[in-house]
Amino acid sequence: MQVIGEPPISETMISLRGICKCFSSNIVLKGIDLDIRRGEVVALIGGNGAGKSTLMKIIMGIYQQDKGDIYLNGEKVNMVKPSVALIHGIYLVPQEPMLFPNMTVEENITIGFPNKKSELHTRIVAIMDQLGWKIKLDRKANTLSIAEQQLVEILRGLLRDSKILILDEPTSSLTFNEVESLFKLIEDLKKKGICIFYITHRLSEVFEIATHVAIMRDGMITLKGPVSDFTKDDLVKGLLPPETKMKTSEKSEALDYTNLKPILQVQNFTGYGFRDINLEVYPGEILGVAGVVGAGRTEFATTIFGMDDVKSGHVIMDGEDITGASTRTVLDKGINYVPEDRYQNGIFKIGDVGSNLSSAFLRKSSKFFLNFKSEKQLADDYIKNFRIKVTGQNQVMGSLSGGNQQKVVIARALSTLPKVVILDEPTRGIDAGARGDVYTIINQLKKQGVAVLLISSDFEEIVELSDRAVIMYQGSINQSFIREQINLDNLTAASFGVYEEDGNE
Amino acid sequence: MKTLKRIFKAREISSLTFLIIMFLVVGAVNPAFLQIRNLFLTFNGSVVFVLLAVGISFVIITGEIDVSIGATLGLAAAVSATLLRGGSPWIVALIAAILVGIGVGLINGIGVTVLRVPSIIMTLGVNGIVRGAIYVYTNGKWVENIPFEFKALSQASIFKTVTYFFFCTILFMLLVHFILTKTRQGRHFAAVGDNMQGANLIGIPVDKTKVIAYIVSGIFAAIAGIVYVSRVGFVTPTAGNGYEMKAIAACVLGGISLAGGVGTVVGATIGAIIMASISRVLVFLQFSSDYDNTITGILLIVIVVADSLIQRRICEKARRERLSARTLSEVGGKGDE
Numbered sequence: 001m002q003v004i005g006e007p008p009i010s011e012t013m014i015s016l017r018g019i020c021k022c023f024s025s026n027i028v029l030k031g032i033d034l035d036i037r038r039g040e041v042v043a044l045i046g047g048n049g050a051g052k053s054t055l056m057k058i059i060m061g062i063y064q065q066d067k068g069d070i071y072l073n074g075e076k077v078n079m080v081k082p083s084v085a086l087i088h089g090i091y092l093v094p095q096e097p098m099l100f101p102n103m104t105v106e107e108n109i110t111i112g113f114p115n116k117k118s119e120l121h122t123r124i125v126a127i128m129d130q131l132g133w134k135i136k137l138d139r140k141a142n143t144l145s146i147a148e149q150q151l152v153e154i155l156r157g158l159l160r161d162s163k164i165l166i167l168d169e170p171t172s173s174l175t176f177n178e179v180e181s182l183f184k185l186i187e188d189l190k191k192k193g194i195c196i197f198y199i200t201h202r203l204s205e206v207f208e209i210a211t212h213v214a215i216m217r218d219g220m221i222t223l224k225g226p227v228s229d230f231t232k233d234d235l236v237k238g239l240l241p242p243e244t245k246m247k248t249s250e251k252s253e254a255l256d257y258t259n260l261k262p263i264l265q266v267q268n269f270t271g272y273g274f275r276d277i278n279l280e281v282y283p284g285e286i287l288g289v290a291g292v293v294g295a296g297r298t299e300f301a302t303t304i305f306g307m308d309d310v311k312s313g314h315v316i317m318d319g320e321d322i323t324g325a326s327t328r329t330v331l332d333k334g335i336n337y338v339p340e341d342r343y344q345n346g347i348f349k350i351g352d353v354g355s356n357l358s359s360a361f362l363r364k365s366s367k368f369f370l371n372f373k374s375e376k377q378l379a380d381d382y383i384k385n386f387r388i389k390v391t392g393q394n395q396v397m398g399s400l401s402g403g404n405q406q407k408v409v410i411a412r413a414l415s416t417l418p419k420v421v422i423l424d425e426p427t428r429g430i431d432a433g434a435r436g437d438v439y440t441i442i443n444q445l446k447k448q449g450v451a452v453l454l455i456s457s458d459f460e461e462i463v464e465l466s467d468r469a470v471i472m473y474q475g476s477i478n479q480s481f482i483r484e485q486i487n488l489d490n491l492t493a494a495s496f497g498v499y500e501e502d503g504n505e
Numbered sequence: 506m507k508t509l510k511r512i513f514k515a516r517e518i519s520s521l522t523f524l525i526i527m528f529l530v531v532g533a534v535n536p537a538f539l540q541i542r543n544l545f546l547t548f549n550g551s552v553v554f555v556l557l558a559v560g561i562s563f564v565i566i567t568g569e570i571d572v573s574i575g576a577t578l579g580l581a582a583a584v585s586a587t588l589l590r591g592g593s594p595w596i597v598a599l600i601a602a603i604l605v606g607i608g609v610g611l612i613n614g615i616g617v618t619v620l621r622v623p624s625i626i627m628t629l630g631v632n633g634i635v636r637g638a639i640y641v642y643t644n645g646k647w648v649e650n651i652p653f654e655f656k657a658l659s660q661a662s663i664f665k666t667v668t669y670f671f672f673c674t675i676l677f678m679l680l681v682h683f684i685l686t687k688t689r690q691g692r693h694f695a696a697v698g699d700n701m702q703g704a705n706l707i708g709i710p711v712d713k714t715k716v717i718a719y720i721v722s723g724i725f726a727a728i729a730g731i732v733y734v735s736r737v738g739f740v741t742p743t744a745g746n747g748y749e750m751k752a753i754a755a756c757v758l759g760g761i762s763l764a765g766g767v768g769t770v771v772g773a774t775i776g777a778i779i780m781a782s783i784s785r786v787l788v789f790l791q792f793s794s795d796y797d798n799t800i801t802g803i804l805l806i807v808i809v810v811a812d813s814l815i816q817r818r819i820c821e822k823a824r825r826e827r828l829s830a831r832t833l834s835e836v837g838g839k840g841d842e
Contacts, residue, residue, distance in 0.1 A: 475832025
């Protein structure tokens with residue numbers, strides 16, 4: 001806990017001191033100190049998993065901190081549940097609006113208030129007039145667009161006369177005009193002395209509305225202070241890990257593209273969550289797909305894999321158009337997808353390791369009765385090659401560590417002998433040792449001539465492995481880099497939408 | 506004018522239309538059905554189901570389910586019937602029955618909220634326990650010889666048409682409807698069923714609300730048990746068996762969504778009247794009333810499937826809208842190569 005240099009707690013609206021939080025073995029927050037005073041807007045930026053949302057949920061009483069204290073107007077407060085935070089005038093507008101879909105707009109805003117309905121109605125109308133927002137109050141919430149829902153959430157917070165508003169990426173689904181009116185509103189609120197925590201992925205917004213900025217990385221605040229003290233470049237630097245030692249030695253030979261024909265081509269591909277994607281992948285190439293969460297990378301991958309509808313464009317695999325094909329067809333054509341959330345989509349948790357490994361291979365090995373011998377052989381091979389740590393093939397999948405589970409999932413994808421593998425966040429939540437093993441596996445794939453699409457928010461991973469990289473930003477590819485250009489600076493700048501051709505070398 | 510429009514848009518209207526059409530169709534086949542006397546018999550006969558359906562509405566609106574109400578009805582009936590037979594005043598019997606309802610509801614509520622047992626499993630288990638308790642309590646024998654005066658209560662009627670029971674039940678139901686729609690606590694039930702996390706976020710006590718819903722459900726089942734005793738005049742150990750399906754079907758038919766958050770007790774009441782009249786309808790159509798349960802089951806499934814298909818489409822649409830909102834609205838910032 002470092003109190004030196006912090007303002008005295010009594011002068012602040014809310015002060016956090018030494019906030020720590022773990023989820024099982026995963027340390028999410030490692031001692032956060034943060035203050036906000038009347039009329040300040042603190043922009044909170046940072047990559048995915050930096051701990052921004054967790055921190056805000058602790059302030060709101062949704063989670064409880066393991067260590068550390070929260071002070072409101074100088075007094076220590078225990079935020080044991082959201083209702084306590086509400087009483088203290090804190091309101092969180094979540095990124096995904098949490099309205100009651102079957103209630104009207106007005107009911108949604110007024111629920112939980114003790115006041116008279118007519119009185120509340122007049123106040124809502126007054127607030128909306130002041131903002132120039134137009135939403136019919138008798139509409140059902142499930143007919144609202146996502147942007148309108150967000151406005152309703154904000155109205156809720158305003159009607160509560162909240163003194164501390166937390167806005168979690170409020171602009172991520174608003175249109176340009178709505179963003180303008182939101183910013184005007186924030187200016188108003190500032191003057192009224194309301195303080196705002198503003199989580200965003202857009203650096204330009206920081207300079208537009210924030211008074212202060214705090215950058216979070218790996219559960220720590222790496223940089224904070226008045227916005228006027230910083231430039232965009234400073235912020236980008238703050239987002240980067242300090243002096244990362246790159247294990248570039250292992251980086252394999254550069255690809256010679258002259259004789260290669262792309263194995264997978266995506267042309268003007270548009271679907272739900274992404275638009276106009278053009279890219280091609282060559283055999284034996286690792287193509288990094290970088291970007292922040294919500295940039296549309298996973299949707300892009302699952303749509304290729306036949307799990308969602310295509311709006312327009314083409315997917316061409318080995319010269320054959322497979323746009324909109326079913327998952328089974330896509331698999332048969334030689335594309336395999338290893339999902340991001342291995343618990344939900346990846347593993348058969350109560351099955352044993354052997355059957356997990358061979359489950360995708362069954363269609364090739366067996367007609368009707370299972371061919372146990374070839375199943376066992378296959379599983380043994382992968383356990384050995386991938387260094388999967390198990391007591392035996394019959395160990396239950398759920399008892400493996402995250403890293404070993406991930407190896408099993410990748411191995412299973414490979415057992416179908418794919419030509420293209422899409423790996424979605426392959427090393428999220430696994431330890432350093434297993435990470436190295438996964439990298440070795442990915443490099444092995446490359447040597448075997450498999451094309452790898454590597455989706456990752458871990459830019460070090462993209463730098464270490466990729467032959468080329470594209471960056472997705474708000475659903476489109478806004479940059480693509482060749483091998484020499486791939487570095488943390490470029491990737492970070494581009495995925496936060498502030499890459500400039502000459503600004504970075 | 507505005508109120509009129511709102512009334513016609515309400516989900517209950519389709520249930521009411523269904524009820525009227527059903528009556529007209531049956532009346533067309535067998536005009537005897539539409540005689541005033543018969544219609545009132547139908548309404549008066551629905552009291553038990555109306556009470557059950559109104560009670561379970563609370564639970565369903567909070568997004569849970571309660572399949573123990575049939576057994577709760579049975580136990581409350583058995584307990585109150587033995588008390589009445591022993592000469593206790595009817596108010597004592599009523600209070601005893603309500604205590605049974607509160608007890609069962611509390612157990613259900615605690616199991617679902619504190620112990621986090623899925624509600625279908627929790628209430629199914631409680632259903633078994635309570636049904637077993639009836640056998641233990643009555644030694645498996647019928648409870649008969651209920652005082653005549655108490656049995657006569659169910660026949661007492663206003664203007665020789667509507668029984669007091671039906672009249673009071675409807676008044677009671679309207680009162681509950683008022684509480685649910687016009688009070689703060691009442692709105693919490695729908696809020697919890699509509700979006701549990703959201704409710705938590707704005708400070709609604711989610712667990713407490715659910716426990717109250719189960720207790721209300723238990724109390725209504727118990728009152729239904731008393732009415733049952735008066736109407737039937739004796740209690741068998743299987744009294745109320747299977748009534749939970751009728752009550753759930755009544756709610757669904759009345760426009761209450763099994764996903765929670767949507768519906769009113771007015772709708773549940775209309776649904777319950779439909780459910781209670783099915784066996785009568787079958788008789789007038791000269792079918793065997795043995796089809797009663799089968800038809801109830803079919804209705805239940807058809808409506809739920811239709812409803813969930815609509816819900817799924819709405820969800821999928823919302824998800825896609827959300828994803829589309831994230832992408833840049835115009836094509837810009839394409840790759841430089």
